[in-house]
Amino acid sequence: xxxxxxxxxxxxxxxxxxxxxxxxxxHIGLPFSGAMDKRNYLIVNKLVGNQHNEAVIEFAYQGPLLxxxxxxxxxxxxxxxxxxxxxxxxxxxxxxxxxxxLSENDEIDIISTNKSxxxxxxxxxxxxxxxxxxxxxxxxxxxxxxxxxxxxxxxEKFLIKHxxxxxxxxxxxxxxxxxxYIRILKGTNFDYFSDESxxxxxxxxxxxxKLSDRMGMRLQGSKIKNMKETNIRSEGLIKGVIQVPADxxxxxxxxxxxxxxxxxxxxxxxxxxxxxxxQTPPGNTVKFKLIELKEAENLYKLYQMETENLLNQI
Amino acid sequence: MIKNISNLGDASLYCNxxxxxxxxxxTNVIKYFKNIQKKKIKGIKNLTPSYxxxxxxxxxxxxxxxxxxxxxxxxxxxxxxxxxxxxTIKIPICCDDEHALDIDRLSLKLKLSKxxxxxxxxxKEYFCYMTGFVAGMPFLGDIDNKLRLERLETPRVKVPKGSxxxxxQFANIYTFESPGGWNILGNTPLRIFDQKNExxxxxxxxxxxxxxxxxxxxxxxKFNDKK
Numbered sequence: 001x002x003x004x005x006x007x008x009x010x011x012x013x014x015x016x017x018x019x020x021x022x023x024x025x026x027h028i029g030l031p032f033s034g035a036m037d038k039r040n041y042l043i044v045n046k047l048v049g050n051q052h053n054e055a056v057i058e059f060a061y062q063g064p065l066l067x068x069x070x071x072x073x074x075x076x077x078x079x080x081x082x083x084x085x086x087x088x089x090x091x092x093x094x095x096x097x098x099x100x101x102l103s104e105n106d107e108i109d110i111i112s113t114n115k116s117x118x119x120x121x122x123x124x125x126x127x128x129x130x131x132x133x134x135x136x137x138x139x140x141x142x143x144x145x146x147x148x149x150x151x152x153x154x155x156e157k158f159l160i161k162h163x164x165x166x167x168x169x170x171x172x173x174x175x176x177x178x179x180x181y182i183r184i185l186k187g188t189n190f191d192y193f194s195d196e197s198x199x200x201x202x203x204x205x206x207x208x209x210k211l212s213d214r215m216g217m218r219l220q221g222s223k224i225k226n227m228k229e230t231n232i233r234s235e236g237l238i239k240g241v242i243q244v245p246a247d248x249x250x251x252x253x254x255x256x257x258x259x260x261x262x263x264x265x266x267x268x269x270x271x272x273x274x275x276x277x278x279q280t281p282p283g284n285t286v287k288f289k290l291i292e293l294k295e296a297e298n299l300y301k302l303y304q305m306e307t308e309n310l311l312n313q314i
Numbered sequence: 315m316i317k318n319i320s321n322l323g324d325a326s327l328y329c330n331x332x333x334x335x336x337x338x339x340x341t342n343v344i345k346y347f348k349n350i351q352k353k354k355i356k357g358i359k360n361l362t363p364s365y366x367x368x369x370x371x372x373x374x375x376x377x378x379x380x381x382x383x384x385x386x387x388x389x390x391x392x393x394x395x396x397x398x399x400x401x402t403i404k405i406p407i408c409c410d411d412e413h414a415l416d417i418d419r420l421s422l423k424l425k426l427s428k429x430x431x432x433x434x435x436x437x438k439e440y441f442c443y444m445t446g447f448v449a450g451m452p453f454l455g456d457i458d459n460k461l462r463l464e465r466l467e468t469p470r471v472k473v474p475k476g477s478x479x480x481x482x483q484f485a486n487i488y489t490f491e492s493p494g495g496w497n498i499l500g501n502t503p504l505r506i507f508d509q510k511n512e513x514x515x516x517x518x519x520x521x522x523x524x525x526x527x528x529x530x531x532x533x534x535x536k537f538n539d540k541k
Contacts, residue, residue, distance in 0.1 A: 023359045023360060024359065024360055024361075025360070026360040026361060026362040026369075026371070026446070027347065027351075027360075027361055027362060027363060027444075027445065027446070027520070028445050028446070028449060028450060028507075028515060028516045028519075029445055029446035029447060029448050029449040029450055029451055029489075029507075029516075030449050032359075032360070132509060132512070133509075133512055133515075134512075139449075141448060141490065141492075142448060142449035142490065142507075142509065143490075143509055144449065144509045149509065185321070185323055185324060187322070188320060188322055188328050233335055233364075233365050233366065234364060234365065234444075234447075234453070235362075235364040235365070235366075235367040235369070236362025236363075236364050236367060236368075236369035236446075237362075237369075238322060238323060238325070238326050238360075238362075238369065238371050240323050241322070241323070258446070258447045258448060259362055259446040259447060260362070260364060260444065260446040260447040260453075261447070265322070268322060268323030268324075269323070270323065270324050271323070271324050271325050271374055293321055293324060293379060296323075296324040297324055297374070297378055297379075300324060300374050304375065
């Protein structure tokens with residue numbers, strides 16, 4: 001039986017294998033990791049007929065250039081992504097949320113994410129990889145995960161498991177919605193900050209800095225003034241926490257964050273808005289709106305229902 | 315023993331065990347952590363014990379803040395001040411100039427000779443309050459009163475892997491090369507975090523005791539050859 005194999009001709013800026021992430025290891029310093037945009041991850045796996053926890057390639061800004069070295073693949077890309085396909089030496093633009101069947105020597109050139117950050121590449125059957133601590137997700141900083149905890153690199157080759165159904169042809173209509181506000185809940189040190197700063201946080205725009213990655217998103221805007229203490233005793237963190245160091249510029253903890261931190265927590269992004277937050281590229285702005293816990297719980301239910309509906313259309 | 319539980323975002327419980335940092339309060343945190351971990355309560359995804367807090371993250375599809383809060387409040391743990399399965403781990407450390415990156419600063423600021431600093435550091439048994447920030451990094455305490463110093467004014471961009479550092483009442487070991495501002499007084503060749511060992515990836519766990527012993531540069535270089 002011929003193998004299905006791809007080779008990485010260009011690695012892209014931050015291309016890693018991800019799945020739904022890794023539970024139960026915060027106490028040893030390992031964060032969840034996993035796909036940053038959970039909804040797009042779930043959609044792309046379903047499109048190619050995979051289980052919901054199969055590994056996919058996540059890329060940021062510029063994605064990889066991949067070539068089929070042996071066999072065939074069925075793939076799909078999710079997100080807001082510009083990419084080209086070279087099939088039988090003919091070049092054409094690819095569409096997101098649609099499956100394609102390619103053969104030996106064909107290529108996929110993932111050029112860029114449009115007005116967003118992350119995109120996903122899934123193959124039918126999934127990649128042949130090993131799990132580490134129960135998950136395929138890569139945590140580069142701890143060298144944990146499949147591919148020895150590393151990003152994809154040039155000339156690496158990956159095997160793809162046997163394709164059960166060669167001619168899956170699926171697509172859905174989905175537009176990555178933009179939101180006016182990222183909704184937040186009060187953090188555990190909310191009262192450390194001046195009324196004026198709380199007002200700024202919930203009414204002014206904040207610029208997403210270039211120093212943002214899978215670990216954290218740094219913001220710039222009105223300086224957030226701490227009236228009490230600029231350091232707290234180190235304690236646990238979760239993704240979505242907005243910390244404010246002494247310089248007054250907020251940092252939002254993202255999926256690969258350090259598990260312990262010592263800056264005051266002014267607020268936390270609600271679970272329902274996380275996918276949207278992380279798709280905001282550097283140079284764009286975000287606005288925050290303070291809501292209550294019950295509302296956040298209801299918004300999460302709504303978010304889950306929307307995701308289920310989308311998955312059911314596939 | 316938990317003073318109060320509040321929410322941290324919509325999918326985590328923030329359990330506060332008191333404002334002070336000492337081994338008694340931290341021992342309570344660790345006992346709760348181990349007890350909850352064993353119970354396998356539905357919906358819990360992660361537990362992060364620290365000096366005086368325990369953060370419990372959960373899956374919003376399976377539970378919610380109010381329900382899980384009740385379950386945690388119902389847990390009854392005796393106030394006996396002991397941790398089960400406590401281990402004592404011995405860590406070799408090389409304190410040659412090339413590894414003791416901040417020994418001159420420590421000597422100057424603490425007004426102690428280099429020899430005195432190493433002696434005071436090596437003479438004590440330490441307690442592991444928590445592990446984290448990066449994988450496997452242990453937060454140890456308490457160091458001798460005379461060794462306490464603030465962090466570097468300008469943190470290093472790269473602290474070498476294996477570096478042993480001190481600040482305030484604490485000591486730690488950098489399990490990966492990373493940025494950091496602790497005062498470095500030596501380096502261990504021992505592997506503290508092993509991602510290939512999935513059952514016991516961390517050598518030092520919360521509640522463990524740690525002793526350091528000095529090794530020469532020769533022993534340091536040969537340390538990993540023995541295996």
